[in-house]
Amino acid sequence: AQKITQTQPGMFVQEKEAVTLDCTYDTSDPSYGLFWYKQPSSGEMIFLIYQGSYDQQNATEGRYSLNFQKARKSANLVISASQLGDSAMYFCAMRQGAQKLVFGQGTRLTINP
Amino acid sequence: EAGVAQSPRYKIIEKRQSVAFWCNPISGHATLYWYQQILGQGPKLLIQFQNNGVVDDSQLPKDRFSAERLKGVDSTLKIQPAKLEDSAVYLCASSLVPGQGNTEAFFGQGTRLTVV
Numbered sequence: 001a002q003k004i005t006q007t008q009p010g011m012f013v014q015e016k017e018a019v020t021l022d023c024t025y026d027t028s029d030p031s032y033g034l035f036w037y038k039q040p041s042s043g044e045m046i047f048l049i050y051q052g053s054y055d056q057q058n059a060t061e062g063r064y065s066l067n068f069q070k071a072r073k074s075a076n077l078v079i080s081a082s083q084l085g086d087s088a089m090y091f092c093a094m095r096q097g098a099q100k101l102v103f104g105q106g107t108r109l110t111i112n113p
Numbered sequence: 114e115a116g117v118a119q120s121p122r123y124k125i126i127e128k129r130q131s132v133a134f135w136c137n138p139i140s141g142h143a144t145l146y147w148y149q150q151i152l153g154q155g156p157k158l159l160i161q162f163q164n165n166g167v168v169d170d171s172q173l174p175k176d177r178f179s180a181e182r183l184k185g186v187d188s189t190l191k192i193q194p195a196k197l198e199d200s201a202v203y204l205c206a207s208s209l210v211p212g213q214g215n216t217e218a219f220f221g222q223g224t225r226l227t228v229v
Binding site: 004006033037043044050099103104106 | 136146154155156158161163168169192203204206208210216217218219220222223225
């Protein structure tokens with residue numbers, strides 16, 4: 001069965017610092033995809049970054065990068081040079097092939113000025 | 114390109130009443146998801162459609178929840194009768210057919226349901 005675990009309920013970071021949000025997953029399927037979404041207080045879910053299980057390199061999208069450690073089954077999100085607008089809930093999610101997209105419990109990130 | 118449309122944005126009903134939510138996915142997206150997000154938690158998948166067929170509804174409380182996707186486009190999620198614990202945001206999302214690389218799900222703005 002698919003399972004996503006985010007162990008950090010909340011994170012507090014100073015503006016301009018880098019932050020790492022943890023995500024571990026459990027699956028027996030060799031083919032899967034990992035996603036990170038941002039949910040601001042307004043409620044919409046915003047896609048940030050994707051990593052495929054067969055991708056050789058870690059995914060990057062602007063200030064977002066994904067630290068993918070396949071053997072450890074972890075897919076941590078790294079945000080460089082954090083900004084006040086990065087304050088939000090962040091969700092890690094996984095899909096096996098065409099199966100359901102499962103989300104973790106989320107991490108609330110607060111950026112302090 | 115238009116995003117995922119949901120209505121209504123907000124709904125307040127009394128327990129034991131019925132309610133329906135509507136979703137119009139992004140044009141061409143074969144996969145449609147309904148999620149329930151209780152305050153402070155991650156989204157929980159209720160049902161996933163591919164075209165007009167159900168892929169997964171294992172977490173849908175079928176004694177009170179129902180969903181359909183006629184003609185493989187729009188979808189409706191219904192709750193009858195509602196309970197207090199159904200208070201949540203109901204999110205609809207759509208994607209291209211999964212399993213074909215990066216097929217992220219695009220989300221609507223959600224319907225916030227309050228059951229009193």
